Amino acid sequence: xxxxxxxxxxxxxxxxxxxxxxxxxxxxxxxxxxxxxxxxxxxxxxxxxxxxxxxxxxxxxxxxxxxxxxxxxxxxxxxxxxxxxxxxxxxxxxxxxxxxxxxxxxxxxxxxxxxxxxxxxxxxxxxxxxxxxxxxxxxxxxx
Amino acid sequence: xxxxxxxxxxxxxxxxxxxxxxxxxxxxxxxxxxxxxxxxxxxxxxxxxxxxxxxxxxxxxxxxxxxxxxxxxxxxxxxxxxxxxxxxxxxxxxxxxxxxxxxxxxxxxxxxxxxxxxxxxxxxxxxxxxxxxxxxxxxxxxxxxxxxxxxxxxxxxxxxxxxxxxxxxxxxxxxxxxxxxxxxxxxxxxxxxxxxxxxxxx
Numbered sequence: 001x002x003x004x005x006x007x008x009x010x011x012x013x014x015x016x017x018x019x020x021x022x023x024x025x026x027x028x029x030x031x032x033x034x035x036x037x038x039x040x041x042x043x044x045x046x047x048x049x050x051x052x053x054x055x056x057x058x059x060x061x062x063x064x065x066x067x068x069x070x071x072x073x074x075x076x077x078x079x080x081x082x083x084x085x086x087x088x089x090x091x092x093x094x095x096x097x098x099x100x101x102x103x104x105x106x107x108x109x110x111x112x113x114x115x116x117x118x119x120x121x122x123x124x125x126x127x128x129x130x131x132x133x134x135x136x137x138x139x140x141x142x143x
Numbered sequence: 144x145x146x147x148x149x150x151x152x153x154x155x156x157x158x159x160x161x162x163x164x165x166x167x168x169x170x171x172x173x174x175x176x177x178x179x180x181x182x183x184x185x186x187x188x189x190x191x192x193x194x195x196x197x198x199x200x201x202x203x204x205x206x207x208x209x210x211x212x213x214x215x216x217x218x219x220x221x222x223x224x225x226x227x228x229x230x231x232x233x234x235x236x237x238x239x240x241x242x243x244x245x246x247x248x249x250x251x252x253x254x255x256x257x258x259x260x261x262x263x264x265x266x267x268x269x270x271x272x273x274x275x276x277x278x279x280x281x282x283x284x285x286x287x288x289x290x291x292x293x294x295x296x297x298x299x300x301x302x303x304x305x306x307x308x309x310x311x312x313x314x315x316x317x318x319x320x321x322x323x324x325x326x327x328x329x330x331x332x333x334x335x336x337x338x339x340x341x342x343x344x345x
Binding site: 040 | 179206
């Protein structure tokens with residue numbers, strides 16, 4: 001205990017100060033920093049010259065495995081949707097381009113996509129209950 | 144009491160924010176270096192060469208040797224950049240290389256005399272005061288040199304370079320608890336070396 005008390009004569013802060021005073025500070029002002037930087041860079045340039053310079057697209061290669069199929073699928077889906085819309089929306093009648101009303105295209109799409117019972121009810125503006133019955137019934141049947 | 148603690152906390156928060164920002168921008172530079180951009184490495188060198196020099200100098204205690212250590216460390220770091228895992232901060236990894244190169248330099252040139260400790264007077268310069276300070280410096284320098292290498296490095300990085308236990312642990316590749324224990328042991332030994340001086344003062 002006495003020894004510990006004796007040692008605590010120099011607290012952490014006092015010890016730090018004593019160490020800083022006892023040892024020389026790094027002579028930062030004596031260093032030619034530009035010169036040192038230049039020497040370091042002269043030493044590392046051969047490494048950069050030897051190492052093949054990778055281009056930005058090479059970093060994309062790592063993503064290509066997953067990214068390309070996803071992008072291709074998205075592009076194909078977009079093309080189908082846009083193309084289908086154009087074909088449906090733009091008809092050629094005797095050289096004159098006729099654009100059918102948007103509602104007609106939507107109805108056509110719904111009639112194709114939805115089960116017959118559901119579409120019929122939607123078209124007839126049936127009540128919610130009747131619609132839900134059909135949906136659940138159709139769902140159980142495998143819709 | 145609380146009011147006195149706040150500025151310190153504020154400084155610590157600011158320091159850790161700066162460190163985090165530096166780590167992120169370092170990581171971006173490292174990625175550019177991996178792509179072969181020599182300019183990015185030049186920027187990393189500019190950022191870290193001063194602190195690397197300070198750390199190396201504390202170990203080798205010779206300006207030209209410390210410069211050589213820094214130069215070697217940057218070349219070595221570039222050659223081993225593939226071993227720096229993505230997501231790990233650059234600076235502890237790099238300072239570890241600096242410490243290892245500096246220790247290697249110190250061991251190989253141990254026979255060469257270190258630069259003389261400057262004896263310039265600080266504060267009051269009475270002959271008695273100068274003599275006491277000179278004696279204190281001599282004993283501390285001797286005590287520091289007498290420490291086991293693992294403890295000496297921890298003391299230098301902590302007390303002189305101002306690194307935290309966590310940073311030192313990262314640099315030395317050891318658990319933070321081990322670093323703290325070594326620091327505690329080293330302080331104890333250094334105090335023991337200074338204790339007779341305290342008694343004489345009484």
